[in-house]
Amino acid sequence: MPNSSQSPAPEAQAHEPRVVAFLCKWCSSAGSDLAGVSRIQYSANATPITIPCTGSMSPLYVLSAFNKGADGVLVSGCHPGDCHYMEGNYLARRKLYLVKQLLQFVGLEAERFRMSWVSAAEGAKFAEVIDEFVGDLRPLGPQTRLKAKH
Amino acid sequence: MSKRTGVFVCHCGKNIAATVDVKKVARELAKDDGVVFCEDYVYMCSDPGQGAVIDAIKENDLDGMVISCCSPTLHEKTFRDASELGGLSGFRCEIANIREQCSWVHKDPDEATDKAIKISRAAVRRVQRNEPLDPIGVPVTRRALVVGGGIAGIQTALDLADAGLDVILVEKQSTIGGNMLKLSETFPTLDCSQCILSPKMVAVSKNPRIRLLTESEVESVSGFVGNFRVRIKKKAQYVDPELCKLCDDCSQVCPVAVPNEYDEGLTNRRAIFIPFAQAIPASFTLDEAACLGLKPVVCGKCEEVCEAGAIDFDKRPTVFEEEVGAIVVATGYDLYGMDKLGEYGAGRYADVLDGLQFERLCSASGATEGHILRPSDHKVPKEIVFIQCSGSRDPENHCAWCSKICCMYTAKHATLYKHHVPDGQAYVFYIDIRSGGKGYEEFVQRSMEKDGVIYLRGRVSRVYEQGGKLRVLGVDTLSGRNVEIAADMVVLAQAMEPSKGTAEIAKTLKIGLGKDGFLAEAHPKLKPVESVTAGIYLAGAAQGPKDIPETVAQASAAASKVIALLSKEELHHSPTVAKVRDPYCTGCAMCVDACPYEAIGLVGGKAAVNEVLCQGCGSCVGVCVRAAIDVKNVSQLQIHEMISAVLAA
């Protein structure tokens, strides 16, 4: 399968990655609130969408985001064992692992999809997760593999 | 679908407006499809701000509302209520968080403004497909469970019963009272601990509304606020408290001797024993692990001598299933293990004690009947050293936190010592003195000035035995000199840590723990007695180190929260529950298995949601291959719309 983004063009270096961050309401969204309350600065490249639980993530959300031009997709939930709804995040982990494999199979860089566990008490970690992800996405340049061609 | 959406962009004073160009956000949003009203305002949550929401709805005939402001955890309810006042269903109002998730975390105004537009736009797209919902009414069980029978649990149970609620009080030991029952006298007034505690313990046992289950633990919990189902396991009750006459004949014949945990291991007890004369239930109890009689061929002496016939070796554990509307967790604290402070000779020398052991020495109900004697040779210690912050405030090696009460109880111990041994000398090693509290500072000052306790500011490096004395090596940082004291007894003010099993009970109840292992409150300032799970509350030292006054205050606060909760006829639970799109459902039952609340069943070959049980987690959404189930107001269509909004160029 040809991969159009294998060697990023020079101007791709300047590309600012656009990230969709799916945050579960109870842990990661609350963690992002804590980052805010603590005024921890991080990259503005990720826009959050709050969902009830990572267990409610449909694989289609991930595909849809890439299709609409996202350079990276993050799913962040409660730590394993701490899910507000008991086991939603285990469900998510199993399911999204398959999504990751599917994405690789269709030729997308594995680095473009990430899952993390951020609790309501981990404001600093939330900021780190975003900064790290955006930093890792930068060298990859724009995502064109799954982006809809107009 | 909403066609007349209104948007308010809040400045939050300068909190948002300093980084985000709020006027630009409003200008951009005004261009979006279906947005017929868009304004910025300095403080949306203020009274005039809320008034503006109401007016805008009425004047513009709005059928959807987005407030771009702070986190929904703060003001979602405020603005939903305002919407209702304006005649718009609260569920047609959504919050776009452009403060915590944007203005507070980004410096670059262009980037922040751009992101604020995306967040707000996503909320607009979502709200346009929100259904106007009504809360779901759920009946409440007007009964509460209190876990832990220390002073915190006792106070909570009494307050609840006083308000006319039925209470189940579960305590894992064989008596209620907790650590307070072991204390001698209490700072800052030096009133006798047992004298102020026992009337409350008796009140628990006499109150017809309180069902006391000692030697019991919560095994599992299901359900939700207003309607929890709990399974409680009670150990086999070999001695019937109704029949036991407290004659003590049984323990006289018992051949077993094991360290008495209720006396902090300073004395031994029999396998059949009563923890304290004041124990509630007032009964002897049989320690399964120590008893030989459970194999009757080996022993069974106590059963033979018990004239009341109160002993029965054939008893089995019992399991109760109970329904309660609310739960209060008051599982208390333990002292940090002495084995971890080898440098202070803890665990090695009999005369190096922890704070609770010293309480037992001072207590009239203790082994020495209130005389302070060395465990090693029963001599009166003439020089005694107290070491504060033992295991506390040492993030590298031990606990990071300040245990809060040890400055006070050490001052108390030194004072009590001087009252018992007027010609003795007490030394206290401290880092600094924390005596915030009514009458506390005065109490510490008195111990120094009136009782001549010598306070040395500095850490102790080592304690070792030499020539029958405990040599304490430390520094006095005020004089800059090394100090060596030849002491007869050393008392360590051990750190307070969450009681053993706290992590397990937190897991069973699905409530959070802080980094330090104490139970986590829902908000450090504004929700100090609520756990993160609705309907479960916290009281006492299980939530963090506390003295008795603070514990009692928190216990009553937790009780009042429960009373408020259970005074409602019905609880309302969020109507954002799962909804099956019938035509698409094939009845594969994947969702039935995925639902953690057993809220979905198959009816007529299609999935059907029990709205009372459904918590709206969406686990079903995640597994349905035909996208035939949605959570109301966060439907898959709405999420796809939000994704488009976020990624729009």
Ligand SMILES: Cc1cc2nc3c(=O)[nH]c(=O)nc-3n(C[C@H](O)[C@H](O)[C@H](O)COP(=O)(O)OP(=O)(O)OC[C@H]3O[C@@H](n4cnc5c(N)ncnc54)[C@H](O)[C@@H]3O)c2cc1C
């Ligand atoms: C040496 C020392 C001296 C002190 N002196 C004073 C003083 O002078 N004045 C003062 O104000 N404070 C004093 N305190 C503090 C006081 O002991 C506490 O504030 C108080 O005991 C806290 O009460 P509690 O009910 O929260 O916890 P605890 O007393 O620890 O009670 C918790 C109870 O819960 C039970 N439990 C635990 N886990 C479970 C479970 N899973 N299921 C069922 N039951 C469970 C335990 O068996 C226990 O009965 C002193 C503390 C120490 C260590």
Ligand code: SF4
């Ligand atoms: S949203 Fe679905 S999985 Fe979650 S409780 Fe409701 S029916 Fe069950």
